[in-house]
Amino acid sequence: MNLKRITWLLLLCLSLCSSYGLEEVEDMELERQLKLINKTPLKTIQTEYGDVIDCIDIHKQLAFDHPLLKNHKIQMRPSFPLKGVTNEASSMANQIRVGLKSKGCPTGTVPIRRTHKEDLLRFNTFASIHPETREVPGSHFATLEALKPTNESDRLFHGAKAHINVYNPRVAADQTSSGQMWVENAPFVNSNSIQAGWIVSPPLYGDYRTHLFTAWTADGYHKTGCWNILCPGFVQVDKEVYLGEAFNNTSIYNGDQYEMMVHIYQVNLSFPIYMIPTFLYFFNKKKQLLQDEATGNWWFVYTTDNIHVGYWPKSIFTDLAKGASKVSWGGRTSGAPEATSAEMGSGNLPDGNYHHACYFRQIQLVNASYVLQNPDKYRTREIIDKPDCYDLKYYGDQGSVMGHTFLFGGPGGNCGS
Numbered sequence: 001m002n003l004k005r006i007t008w009l010l011l012l013c014l015s016l017c018s019s020y021g022l023e024e025v026e027d028m029e030l031e032r033q034l035k036l037i038n039k040t041p042l043k044t045i046q047t048e049y050g051d052v053i054d055c056i057d058i059h060k061q062l063a064f065d066h067p068l069l070k071n072h073k074i075q076m077r078p079s080f081p082l083k084g085v086t087n088e089a090s091s092m093a094n095q096i097r098v099g100l101k102s103k104g105c106p107t108g109t110v111p112i113r114r115t116h117k118e119d120l121l122r123f124n125t126f127a128s129i130h131p132e133t134r135e136v137p138g139s140h141f142a143t144l145e146a147l148k149p150t151n152e153s154d155r156l157f158h159g160a161k162a163h164i165n166v167y168n169p170r171v172a173a174d175q176t177s178s179g180q181m182w183v184e185n186a187p188f189v190n191s192n193s194i195q196a197g198w199i200v201s202p203p204l205y206g207d208y209r210t211h212l213f214t215a216w217t218a219d220g221y222h223k224t225g226c227w228n229i230l231c232p233g234f235v236q237v238d239k240e241v242y243l244g245e246a247f248n249n250t251s252i253y254n255g256d257q258y259e260m261m262v263h264i265y266q267v268n269l270s271f272p273i274y275m276i277p278t279f280l281y282f283f284n285k286k287k288q289l290l291q292d293e294a295t296g297n298w299w300f301v302y303t304t305d306n307i308h309v310g311y312w313p314k315s316i317f318t319d320l321a322k323g324a325s326k327v328s329w330g331g332r333t334s335g336a337p338e339a340t341s342a343e344m345g346s347g348n349l350p351d352g353n354y355h356h357a358c359y360f361r362q363i364q365l366v367n368a369s370y371v372l373q374n375p376d377k378y379r380t381r382e383i384i385d386k387p388d389c390y391d392l393k394y395y396g397d398q399g400s401v402m403g404h405t406f407l408f409g410g411p412g413g414n415c416g417s
Helices: 003-037 117-129
Strands: 043-046 052-057 109-113 140-147 159-165 176-185 192-200 210-217 258-266 286-291 298-302 307-312 326-334 358-366 379-384 391-397 404-409
Touching: 003 117, 140 358, 140 391, 140 404, 159 176, 159 326, 176 258, 192 258, 258 358, 326 358, 326 404, 379 391
Parallel strands: 258 286
Antiparallel strands: 043 052, 052 109, 140 326, 140 379, 159 258, 159 286, 159 358, 176 192, 176 326, 192 210, 258 298, 286 298, 298 307, 358 404, 391 404
């Protein structure tokens, strides 16, 4: 055997060994992450969608691996109910129902969707290309933003609420499309942010169903934050509703309509602890994101039944610990920058018909006094980065049932980066 042949075989062997060694290291890292994320269950439940739900001791959930939550005392309910809450039902839509059957997990445990190796591989690949930030190629928005008054720099928001029409827009395998709320503080580059709503995301869930989701960060997703409960931070307290759950039903163009209520809110930081309420988030999808007045925690409340799913502790945030400078409602799509963009909402542009385009209704803000108010009290603006692909029409106050409302969405297509 000549020298060139021997050299070639040695190089091939080194290449194969190196490749195998790298794969082995990657597998070991994935296994390490899975062991951290998936805690030992006291009970396991298989859902009709194939999800494996682990019932985890509430005191041993992933949240408490966060270095700032080592001695955290769990808060089971907000300190006080939020003022100004109204839950007017709409005859034109059915309420999304979620939660495990048979009363969910045993008392003292919480339901956590088990993460598999394939989930991490998909998500890590997607997250490296499409970080969960607004100013990134391939991401598009149609949102209504509420900003604090310019003459009241110290007046912050402490939550938001909305009923969200739920659809199942068409997406490609590497795309996402959502209808959601944002509660934020600080510039995008180091944004403190909480998100919640519905999403279609094959990279995150491995399917094309519509799912309940949340996300958070304390630094613009540079080193902190994640979707749902893929990292320490969110404290789950409800034993039936779990983050990442797929919905049984979604709305049909000009047909049956379904909605969810979401509420995110923070508790009043200026009152004595025994006097102050907690941040609720309703997902009706009436969604609410609220900050608890007594603790400063941000609560996630879901559906008109006011299910307190859990909360993001004040201590994991910097700027958002004090309150939010901006609240947004609307839709987002993401995918490869030069590829055809996904549908948003129902996949149709707003035309004034609530059975055609995706809607938000009863959108409200939690003001500096921790009371729900309509957005007309503040500066609002529509943000539509690709008007040929997506649109948003804000109609203001449409009565007691619809409240302040807007339609959004579009077909996507060749939208550019």
